[in-house]
Amino acid sequence: MKYFQRAAWLILAIQIIMLVLELWAFQIEDMTLSKGTQDAFDDGWVMMREDGTREDLHTLPYIGKSKAGETVVLENTIPQEYKGQTLYFLSADKQLRVWIDDREVYEFGMTDKRLFGHTPGSIVNFIDIPTDMKQGNIRIEMVSPYADYAAVVTKMTIADRDIAIMGLLKSNLLNIVFCVLILISAIILILLAVVEKISGQGTQGLVYLSLYCLDAAFYYFIETKILSIFYGNQTLYSMLVFMCLMLMPLFLMLYYERSRMGEYNRRYQLLLMVICANIFIQLILQAFDIFDFMEMVSVSHVLVFLTSVFIVASFLEASKKTNGVRLRLEIFALFCMIAGSIMDIIRSYLFKVGDMGKYGRMATAIFSITMVIVHIVALSKNYASSVEERAAAKGRFLAHMSHEIRTPIHAVLGMDEMILRESGEPFIREYAADIYSAGQTLLSLVNDILDFSKIESGKMELVMADYDLCSVIHDLVNMIFMRAQEKGLEFSVSVEADLPSGLRGDDVRLRQILSNLLTNAVKYTNEGSVHLSVSGVRDAEDVILHFEVVDTGIGIKKEDIPKLFEEFERIEEKRNRSIEGTGLGMNITTQLLHMMGSRLCVESVYAKGSKFSFDLRQQVVNENVVGNFKERVEQIRDHVHEAGFYAPDAKVLIVDDNEINRKVIHNLLKQNRVQVFEAESGQECLDMVRQQSFDLIFLDHMMPEMDGVETLHRMRNTDDYPCKYTPVIVLTANAVAGAKENYLKEGFDDFLSKPVIPGKLENMIFTWLPEELLQDTLPEEDISWEEELGRSELEDLPVVDGIDWNYTWLHLSDMELLEYTVGEFYLMIEESAEELENLYQKIDEDDGLAAYRVKAHGMKSSAALIGAVPLAGMAKILEFAAKEHNVEKIRTLTPAFLEEWRSYKNKLKNFVILKEEERTGR
Structure with missing residues (x-):
């Protein structure tokens, strides 16, 4: 299958190369839009003004001075071969009439009815030359309500009408492409905003960014002057272009405020108020024909510039704190857009007429595409991080739960150990042994769930260390032997004598793997035997170990073997319902082996038994061989430490x-x-x-x-x-x-x-x-006497609400130490409470949560040490709330915790007084 996939990618690459070469060989003259001839009609024009002066223009384009309301006339003679064709040129913000042979053939803006304002607008004029034209004398009268607009004339072209329209489209082809790119970007950004909203990530102001791109697309489409070909309401276009320009800084500002610049709130609000005021004022002045949009456009240009400067300044300020790839891309996109817009604004004041969105259109397309890329990458990262956060949250929950579960389990097992040591009643010792076995099982289940969580979140790592192979096998033998003996099973171990004993690897995980396999073998074997064998071969500086666990148990059906490796899956549930377990052990085992570069092999005959085996490469660090395994085990046992030692010089x-x-x-x-x-x-x-x-x-x-x-x-x-x-x-x-x-x-x-x-x-x-x-x-008798003395004194301690003296004794198994520790705790109650209260007041400051967490952690440890388990539990909740930045939980629980903490001043008062009286002999 891999070969077919590679072949598919190769074929696709070849096709792309062929298409690129074909596109490269294409000639622009072959375009459909280029068919037909278009002739320039730029020479021979004469301009006449109201004062009677005449001026030969020689050639177009021409940019001249004129007064507001002044009529400027252009005259020329159209050659006879152009009968029936179309003359077209661009006019900006002026009214005009055209006569050919003293017959009016065209007018624009002379009789238009405008609901609001008096802006005549910009348009590409298409003037049909009569087929019965005689002399060909053409006269164009132009008048503008604005200074220096009537005397501005662009290039003129004559062609068949369809060729003229196609020529206009061709000349704007690149502009149309940029406008389409901006429009597509707006659509993609809207879709991204919807995705983020649905996924609960927040839109990061994407709605405003998409509105900005949509607004810019309309603005630049209008500036191409091609829309009048399809819909000729030029008054609408004239109003729309100014409205779009006014909205640009508004949408851009709202986007950056939502996405990045909440910290610049005052500056943002001030500028936003000015932008909104500009829009409302211009609309009112236009509606009542007081001032026209055209006369106020410079204000919109200034606001666009101020908005751009504000955003760039904010980004440069932010770059001092962080300088990630996203920030650099956004700064690049902003600079491109600002540079293009400034160039177009300068051109509009210099040339008055023409395509005034040429550079801004290209720059905005770059900006829009860059922002789409930025947000697609951000969305994918947010999705990945949210998945990681959910996995981490699940891991934290399991870790917290395990901690809470382990605390009472350790207490139960500790008390159970005392029963096993002290009690001489056979039936009580039997009950205690059952409790110990059940407690160990519960601990193993908790460990399995935690290991599975770590593997699932990708946070399980191997820790390499030197270890002794004999010691690992010896520990496993000790652990499994009792279980096998209880079920009447024969448990045997064989280890090749020439295997090196000093190895390097993750012995903790190796023990876990073998423990899972051996435990399962014992669990699912009712009679017969369980055998562990270890062999291997040398490979240079490594040894490849081969482990086998063979049992004579219930076996596994062939079709059920794949289920072994699935999480939470148990085979033949009804048959094995009496056997405890989470169904995670084998899944964890296989994943750990995968991390170690190995895999588990399973052979089984139903109702007869199973064999589990795997190979593992380990580095040899000591050439000493295992030799006789039984003798090595005896040596290890001789070195096992028994409790109690002196170290006066340490x-x-x-x-x-x-x-x-x-x-x-x-x-x-x-x-x-x-x-x-x-x-x-x-x-x-x-x-x-x-x-x-x-x-x-x-x-x-x-x-x-x-x-x-x-x-x-x-x-x-x-x-x-x-x-x-x-x-x-x-x-x-x-x-x-x-x-x-x-x-x-x-x-x-x-x-x-x-x-x-x-x-x-x-x-x-x-x-x-x-x-x-x-x-x-x-001496053993001294230790026993000290322990017995401590237990008898423990029974004489007064009852204190909220303190479990048995739990305290697990950690303070010396009466003098216990009394001293509780006394010290009593003296520091108020001081600790005041410190936490002060930190609580500063929770919103820098590092406030970190300091609060450290203090809560210390109070938790102190409370747990003296046996105030409920108090320690409350402190633990606050500690983890600070760790997870859950300020709301801290604000809710801290007052209640401080009240409970201070209550121990009264609870321990009698205890402290009593012990002080005993000490002083009163």
């Missing part, structure tokens, strides 16, 4: 603008004897890392003035400082899918979500601290 820097967050991490690390240093801003962090060495840095993302990303970039760009190679871990509440990859791309070494969970913090430090700084773990 120096850790905590950078966070929120003092409570810093104190929490500081206190969480007390039992590990880590030396903790604190910085409350990005600038303070930079000052500290230049002065001393740290082994690990935790850097908050959302900070005022200089956020964590900017701080990291400045830190990395600094030469020769003690912490140049120190690992930097981002601290953030932005724990949605894909956040970690984005932070790693910015240059962070790892990612830790807030509120900080003690176990995750400890594992993070254990992972990144140099091995020589780590000492033996704490």
